[in-house]
Amino acid sequence: MRIWHFVLRELKHRKLNALLAIAAVSVATACLTDALMLLKADAAATEAVLAEKHAAVEKAGAELNDAMRKITKGLGFNVVILPKDQDLQEMHHSGTISKSMPEEYVVRLANSNIVTVNHLLPTVTKKLTWPEQGDIPIVLYGTRGEVPIAHRDPKKPLLDAVPRGSMIVGYHLAKKLDLRTDTEVTLLGRPFKVLKTHDERGTVDDTTVWINLREAQEMLGMENLIHAIQALECHCAGDRITQIREEITAILPGTQAIERGAPALARAEARDKAKISAETSLSREVAHRQQLRSQREKVAAILVPLATIGSALLMGLMTLTNVRQRRQEIAILRAIGLRSRQVLGIFLGKALVIGVIGALIGIILGMALGAVLHEETTAPDALAILLPAGLAVGVALLGSWLPAVAAARQDAATVLQEE
Amino acid sequence: MIQLDHVSHQYRSPEGPDVLAVDQTDLHVKAGEFLALRGPSGCGKTTLLLIAGGLLRPTSGEVTVAGKQPYHLSQEARAAFRAESIGFVFQQFHLVPYLDVLDNILAPSAASGTTDRQRAEALMREFGLETRAHHTPAALSTGERQRTAMARALYNDPQVLLADEPTGNLDPDNAAIILERLQAFAAKGGAVLMVTHEDQACRAADKTLTLSKP
Numbered sequence: 262m263r264i265w266h267f268v269l270r271e272l273k274h275r276k277l278n279a280l281l282a283i284a285a286v287s288v289a290t291a292c293l294t295d296a297l298m299l300l301k302a303d304a305a306a307t308e309a310v311l312a313e314k315h316a317a318v319e320k321a322g323a324e325l326n327d328a329m330r331k332i333t334k335g336l337g338f339n340v341v342i343l344p345k346d347q348d349l350q351e352m353h354h355s356g357t358i359s360k361s362m363p364e365e366y367v368v369r370l371a372n373s374n375i376v377t378v379n380h381l382l383p384t385v386t387k388k389l390t391w392p393e394q395g396d397i398p399i400v401l402y403g404t405r406g407e408v409p410i411a412h413r414d415p416k417k418p419l420l421d422a423v424p425r426g427s428m429i430v431g432y433h434l435a436k437k438l439d440l441r442t443d444t445e446v447t448l449l450g451r452p453f454k455v456l457k458t459h460d461e462r463g464t465v466d467d468t469t470v471w472i473n474l475r476e477a478q479e480m481l482g483m484e485n486l487i488h489a490i491q492a493l494e495c496h497c498a499g500d501r502i503t504q505i506r507e508e509i510t511a512i513l514p515g516t517q518a519i520e521r522g523a524p525a526l527a528r529a530e531a532r533d534k535a536k537i538s539a540e541t542s543l544s545r546e547v548a549h550r551q552q553l554r555s556q557r558e559k560v561a562a563i564l565v566p567l568a569t570i571g572s573a574l575l576m577g578l579m580t581l582t583n584v585r586q587r588r589q590e591i592a593i594l595r596a597i598g599l600r601s602r603q604v605l606g607i608f609l610g611k612a613l614v615i616g617v618i619g620a621l622i623g624i625i626l627g628m629a630l631g632a633v634l635h636e637e638t639t640a641p642d643a644l645a646i647l648l649p650a651g652l653a654v655g656v657a658l659l660g661s662w663l664p665a666v667a668a669a670r671q672d673a674a675t676v677l678q679e680e
Numbered sequence: 681m682i683q684l685d686h687v688s689h690q691y692r693s694p695e696g697p698d699v700l701a702v703d704q705t706d707l708h709v710k711a712g713e714f715l716a717l718r719g720p721s722g723c724g725k726t727t728l729l730l731i732a733g734g735l736l737r738p739t740s741g742e743v744t745v746a747g748k749q750p751y752h753l754s755q756e757a758r759a760a761f762r763a764e765s766i767g768f769v770f771q772q773f774h775l776v777p778y779l780d781v782l783d784n785i786l787a788p789s790a791a792s793g794t795t796d797r798q799r800a801e802a803l804m805r806e807f808g809l810e811t812r813a814h815h816t817p818a819a820l821s822t823g824e825r826q827r828t829a830m831a832r833a834l835y836n837d838p839q840v841l842l843a844d845e846p847t848g849n850l851d852p853d854n855a856a857i858i859l860e861r862l863q864a865f866a867a868k869g870g871a872v873l874m875v876t877h878e879d880q881a882c883r884a885a886d887k888t889l890t891l892s893k894p
Contacts, residue, residue, distance in 0.1 A: 262783065262790045267776075274778030274816075593774035596735060597832070598763020598791030600756050674736035677770065677844075678726055 264603055268610040275583070282579050282615045282657070283622065289565075289572035290623020290653040291630060296561035297645040298631040303557060307550040314543040339521045340378070340505055342366075342490040342513065349519065356400070356465060357388050361486040364478075366513050370490065371408045373512045378505070380493040381408040385477045385486070391470075393447045394438050400469040401448075403477020425473045427456040433467035435459075448472075449480050492518070569656055576615070576660030580608060584668040591668050592676035601669040608665035609658060616657030620650040681840060681871035682709035682732050687741030689727050701727040702738070703894035709873050711839070714866040716882045717875045719891035725875040726844055728891075732873055733766055733842045734758045746839040763791035767833030769858075771845035773825040775817040775832075781824075782813045785831045792836055803831035807857075823854030830861055841865050843874040847881050859884035 272279045343352070344360040352358055367383040385403040390396040406422025423429055428448070430440050435458035440446065444455040453472065461467060478484050492505075506518045584591070591604055624646055684707040691699040702724040709715045717725050730736035731743060734750035743751055746765040750758045768774075775784050785803055789795040804810045807827040817825055826846065833841060843862060847855035855878075863884055866872045874885060882888045 262786045262795055264790060266783070267779075267790070270778045270783070589772070589774055590776050593768070593770075593776070594787070594790075595759065596733065596762065596768050596774075597788045598759050598761075598836075600759045600791070602756075603790065674730045677730065677735070677774075 264606045264610060267607045268614060271607070272611060272614060278579060278583060279611075279615065282576055283619045285572045285575040285579070286616055286619025286653045286657050287623035287626055289568040289656055290620050290649045291627035292568040293565050293649040293652050294624050294627025294645060295631045295634075296557075296565050297648065298628065299557060300554070300561065301642065301645060302631075303550075303554050307547075307554065310546060310550065311543070314546055318540055318543055340492040340509075340518050341521055342370075342492060342509055342516050342518050343488070345515045345517050347517070349517075355388070358386060358488040361385075361483060361488055362513075362515060364485050364487045366516065367408050367487070367490050370492075370509070370512055371410045375410070375508055375512060378410070378492040378509075380491075381410065382406070382491040382493065383408065383474065383487045383489075384491060385474065385481060385483055385488045387481055387488075389449075391448060393449075397434070397437065398468065399434060400465055401477060401481070402469050402471045403474040403481075404471060405474035423456065423471050423473045425476055426453060427473070428453040429456050429471040430458045431467040431469040432459050432461040434470065451476065451480065490516075491521075569652060573656045573660040576612070576657055577664060580612065580661040580664040581667075583611075584608065584664045584671075587668070588671065588676050591671050592673040595671070595673035596677065604671075605665050605669040608661055608668055612657040612661035612665070613654065616654035617650075619657060620653030623653055624649050681711045681713070681746060682707065682873055683742075683744040684708070684728065684732060684738075685742045687728070687731060687738045687743065689724070689731060689736065690739045700894050702731070704741070705891070707732070707873075707889065709840075709871045711871055712866055712869050714863060714872040714884070714886045715874070716885035716888040717873060717891065718877060718882060718888060720893060723891040723893045725891055729842050729844055729873060729875050732840075733768060734762050759791065763788055763836060765839045767836070767838040767841045769826070769829050769833050769841065769843040769846045771848040773817070773829045775825055775828055777817055780814045780816050781809050781820070781828050784817070784828050785835055787832060788836045796835075800831075800835060803834060807831045807861075822849055823851060823857070826850055826854060826858055830858055834861075834865070839870055841870055841872045843872065843876075845875055845877065847876065847878060852880070855880060 343349075343358065344362040347358055347360040364383055367381050370378070371381055383405060385401075387401050389399060389401055391399050404423060428446070430438075434440065435455075438446075440455050440458060442455055442457055446453050446455065448470065459466060472480075474487075478486065492509075509518045510516060594604060594607075595601075627649065684705065687702055687705050687707070688700070689702040691701055693699055701722075705724070705728065707715075707717075707728060717728065719725055727736065731738050732745060734743075734745065734753075737751050743749060746761075748761055748765070750761055753761060776787060779787065781804065782797075782800055785800040786795060786797070801810070801813075804813055807830060809824060809827060809831065812820060812824055812828075817828070820828065826849070830846070841862060843858075846858050846862070850858065859881060862872050862874060866886070872885075874881060876882060
């Protein structure tokens with residue numbers, strides 16, 4: 262007869278005792294299995310979320326690059342050609358241009374072989390008050406629309422000419438003076454009909470009145486003179502403004518060219534902000550997931566050891582009770598010649614069987630609990646099975662160790678004399 | 681076969697003075713001899729039996745059983761010696777509650793390492809237990825339990841049988857069966873040392889030694 266025979270027969274004989282011990286081990290194992298699965302699922306979900314966010318940021322970046330490319334291609338950047346003697350400080354400070362140049366310059370430029378400029382807009386502009394409207398300050402802007410460049414294919418003009426007798430009114434002025442399309446007004450003694458009003462732009466445009474260039478020149482006494490030529494969608498690589506200046510001043514010696522901020526830059530900044538916002542969101546998500554994982558790890562770090570210690574203590578208590586129940590059996594087994602290590606083997610063998618069965622039940626229970634209780638679950642890996650299995654057997658053996666040693670060292674003579 | 685010379689044993693008591701259970705006692709049981717040991721409660725009968733069985737080291741004196749001095753052996757070697765040479769029978773039977781009759785008889789084979797199922801079955805037949813082979817002790821009568829214990833004691837074919845009140849809980853018929861088996865064992869050359877209070881048991885023995893309290 263082998264020791265296992267004693268182990269298995271005893272387990273069968275004291276079923277309730279065995280079932281309780283298996284339940285204790287199973288609970289600890291289930292806790293660990295569930296905790297491992299939850300943490301693994303959490304890590305997988307975090308990776309998935311972050312991958313998705315990364316993809317979104319990458320996509321936003323790609324869209325930005327594409328948009329920049331299109332915008333740059335479509336708009337280029339803008340240059341203002343001014344009389345050479347115009348004081349730029351005065352212009353930036355007061356927003357007005359006091360010097361003028363012949364309107365013929367724009368024709369000369371359009372007929373030249375300039376390659377870096379796409380659209381040419383001759384303008385006059387002046388800050389004044391509108392006497393017929395209570396001397397409200399306005400910026401008068403005279404434009405004839407775009408001047409076609411001779412050696413280029415005709416392009417869709419960026420800005421249409423304002424017909425004589427018509428005006429376009431900025432948002433703020435229109436609102437304040439209650440001007441609408443077709444409203445008839447008088448400006449400096451001339452009758453005008455409002456062609457349209459602009460939406461709010463948040464710039465000086467909101468207090469600007471656009472009229473026909475020729476009318477503006479007549480009203481301001483600047484026949485055949487202009488203040489500036491706006492050159493839009495300028496194209497060139499490398500040091501752009503230097504090249505354009507050289508090209509323009511070669512054609513128009515009495516001028517200077519300065520670069521103005523392009524709408525593309527503002528859009529690019531907005532896109533940049535969107536990208537930064539996406540990256541910030543990604544960082545927040547990472548921090549949130551890390552915090553969540555940290556909280557779960559803390560709970561697991563408390564729950565699993567508690568369950569393990571509780572299970573080991575319960576296992577120890579049950580083994581101790583079992584040893585006490587079996588004192589006479591141990592004594593007679595020792596009397597008929599079983600060695601102390603064989604007695605130890607009977608109790609540790611029982612613990613091993615309980616540990617293995619407890620591990621199987623606990624792992625299955627843990628996986629089932631994980632599937633029911635948590636939204637995010639993954640298939641268990643080897644670690645999620647081997648670690649709880651090792652824990653179960655370890656808990657059973659450790660909990661049983663001291664009582665089993667006590668049983669092996671029990672003095673048979675003392676027990677046999679007790680009857 | 682059993683030789684105890686000047687054996688004393690003193691039980692240590694944490695709550696009071698030490699108790700002298702056996703004092704300078706000599707006891708000899710030859711091969712083929714059946715010795716009954718009797719005396720008042722507390723005179724040291726069971727203590728002497730356990731000393732002879734290699735389960736209780738005497739405070740002083742020499743013990744020789746089946747040609748060996750068990751207390752000169754290591755604990756593990758002494759366990760092996762018991763499995764090989766000594767059979768025990770107790771008043772309370774001390775059967776393993778979760779093993780059936782056959783497995784209880786075979787229990788000493790866990791110590792010896794060899795399982796002789798045929799011998800166990802022969803012993804069951806000899807003690808009238810063949811119909812109870814797969815019953816656990818809880819399902820047996822008192823007499824059947826003691827016969828099972830007797831069969832277990834004989835399983836390893838020991839040289840010495842040590843019986844502590846083997847008939848104390850039995851009816852006269854079962855007591856007679858046990859005493860007959862003890863006599864038969866001695867007749868085949870074994871040595872029997874039996875602790876008893878009963879006259880019937882003493883009459884079955886070859887000799888009776890009466891102990892007095894030390």
